[in-house]
Amino acid sequence: MRDNTLKYLLVLPAVLVVFATAIWPLIESLRLSFTVGRLNRPGSLDQYLGWENYTWAFSQEPAFWNSVWITAIYTVLTVALTTLLALGLAMLLAPGGRFRSGVQTLLILPFAMSPALIGVSFRFMFNPEFGLFDAFFGVMIPPLADVSWLADPILAFAVCVMADVWGWIPFLTLVLIGGLASVPQDTIEAAQVDGASGWRVFRDVTLPQLAPVLAVVIILKSIFSLKTFDQIFMLTNGGPGTATQTLSHYIYFNGMKYGQIGYAASVAWLMVIPMIFLTYAYAKFVFRKD
Amino acid sequence: MTGKRKKQVARAIQTALILMAIFVMLVPIIWIFMAAFKTHVDVYQLKLFFTPTFANFGTVFDAPYNLGDKLLNSTIIAFVTVVLAIPIATMAAYSFSRFRLRGETAMLVVILATQFVPAVVIILPFFVMFRDVGLLDTRLGLILVNLAIVMPFAIWMIKGFIDGIPLDTEEAAMVDGSSRLQVIRNIVLPMAAPGLLTAGIFCFIIAWNEFLFALILTNKDAVTLPIGLALFKAEEGDLWNLLSAAGIIIMLPMFVLALIIRKYFVQGMTMGAVR
Structure with a gap:
């Protein structure tokens, strides 16, 4: 067979699968x-309504706007916290050596954990009677000793953010360690010889070199934060009330x-x-x- | 402070910070491991030291929980998803890697983009369709939708591996009269085999941990492990010792698989944006 035909035949099954499992449902959702x-x-699935669903969301549904805000704040917080903490951890681990490589290996574990299970485990950790983190925060910050984290709207939101950050730091750290490895070591040494402080070296040499990887990390994490569902579902199920209802959860609830x-x-589609x-x-x- | 002393202090602080990070990272996991071996009473007393019991692992497989069914469902669904996805993805990846196709970039971008579409958007029409054709609560239904999340990763990851295989062996074989399909079978596949295995394991982990599709499409017969966690919500509260035992059954195999392919984890997840 000629390569010219073959090359299209080879991609055909994949294109069909992607079309059937991703493109078709997208278009059908739009319809x-x-x-x-x-x-x-x-019959109502074929009953044309015009833009009414959209205008309804915008004008009649405070719960929609609530979930938009929750998702926005959630995304900004989780992206910022995860990126900053992962960058810090990556800087600590980048030098390598046996101890640090061992730690890097451990970093895989939280990421192999099902997000639903992360949600369960954080619900466990913040249980008011026997949750370990609940007890820990109670000792460290006495005003929090007797609160029930998941029953308080703001604290429940904070727990969701913590669970997300906990689950994502390891992966982003690994990505950033990869990025740091590609920063030329001699540039850093040259700057150090010139007497630049550690912070100056980081700001003027490391950070600009790391910028593309950092951008990838931030975009990728934003996408996954916007989509968040599994953890929230298992952790708070959107509650108390709708205090932790992200957009995905709002859609799930209305649809299902x-x-x-x-x-x-x-x-x-919005x-x-x-x-x-x-x-x-x-x-x-x-x-x-x- | 002398320079040497300063360096020692800095190193000590760094080590302390790293240890703290490990602690925070591992505590929730260790806590689940401990709870899985505790009795119901011990869980509720926040005990660090206790007499371990294996009873929880027995209980979760008994009625009414029957976790074995969910384990079987999860295994079959993830395995068949991978077995379908990898050959299809490999064919496409080879073509994308070795040839110039019309609309190649567009196709690759669309494949990449489908990965970022929220699962909840994709599942609404599938729910309606599966309801009409009787695929709700079946393994087959779940396998089909899982392909949506697995295919893009598989194509991009395998393309990365094939890109790394030098062209000259292939060209030499072609000069010797092998056909393109013979070259793919006899040269490319053996050389790409470790990569295919890596991509397969990666996709297996994703399919195994998948939650939203299974939540919406299954309710009894095809329930997978992550959804099975909801079984342990009793009226008197969550049965944490059983939840933890089920949690271990879910995460332990994935830990092992993730460690096997750890070198490729970053590349896989970022679809080659970071190598």
Whole structure:
């Protein structure tokens, strides 16, 4: 067979699978978002409604805006905290050696853990009666001794952020260690010989060299933060009330619990829009080397 | 302070910080491991020292929990997902790596982009369709949707491995009269085998840990391990010792697999944006 035919035949199955499992549902979601779309009402999935689901979300649903804000704050906090702490840990671990390499190996573990399980484990750690972190914070910060973390809207949100940061630091640290390894060592040494302080070397030499990797880390983490669902579901299930209801959780609840699949699809599509920008930015970094 | 002394202090602070980081990282995991070997009473007393018991691991496999069914479902679903995804991804990856295709960049970007689409967007139409064709709560249904999350990783990861295989052996074989398909079978596949295995393990971990699809599409017969965790919510509260035992069954195999492929974890997750 000629290569010219073969090369298209080889990608065909993959293209078909990606189309059927990702592109089709995206388009079908878009269609559903313009329908009445009630799960319990046959025929409503084809009943055209125009933009009403979208205008409903924007004008009639405080819970939608609530989840938009929760998701936004959650994303900003988790991205900032994870990136900063991972950068710190990466700087500590980058020099290598047996001890540090051993620690790097351990870093894989939290990331191989199912996010749902991370949610469960943090619910465990913050149990008011026998949670280890609950007890720890109670001793360190006495005003927090008798609070029930997951029953308080702000503290429950804080626990969700902590669980997320805990789960993601290890992976981002590994990525940043990889990035630090590509910063030329002689440039750093030259700056040190010139008498630059540790902080100056970091700011003027390391950080600019690390910028592309840092950008990748921030974009990737933003995407995953925006999508957050599993942990929240197992940790607080959006509660107390709707204090930790992220957009994904809001969509799940409207679509699956209330059966308003058309409305859920419209909110889901509103969520796709920021993803398009982030993916575009990410793709630029992926193709940078080619 | 002399320079040498200053350096020693700095090193001590660094070591202390690293140890603290390990502590924070491992404590939730260790806590689950400990709870899994505790009796119900010991869990509720925040005990550090206790007489370990293996009873929890027996209980979770008994009725009414029957975790064995979920374990079987998870294993079959993740395994079949990988077995379907890897050959399809390998064919595409070879083509993307070795040829110039019309619309190649566009295809690669779209494949990359599908990875970033929120799972909740994809699952709504699948739920409706599966309800109509009777695929709800079946392993087959879950395998099909899992392909959506696994394929992009597999294609990008394997493409990275094939990119790293030098062209000259292939070219020499072609000059000797081998066909392209023979070259792929006899030269590329053996050389890419470790990469394919790595990608397979990586996808297995992702499929195994998948949560949202299984939550929405299954309720009884095809329930997977992560969803099975919800079994241990009793009326009197969560059964933490059983939850922890189930947690270990979920995470321990993935720890082992992740350690095997740890060198490629970063490359896989970032789809080659960071090498």
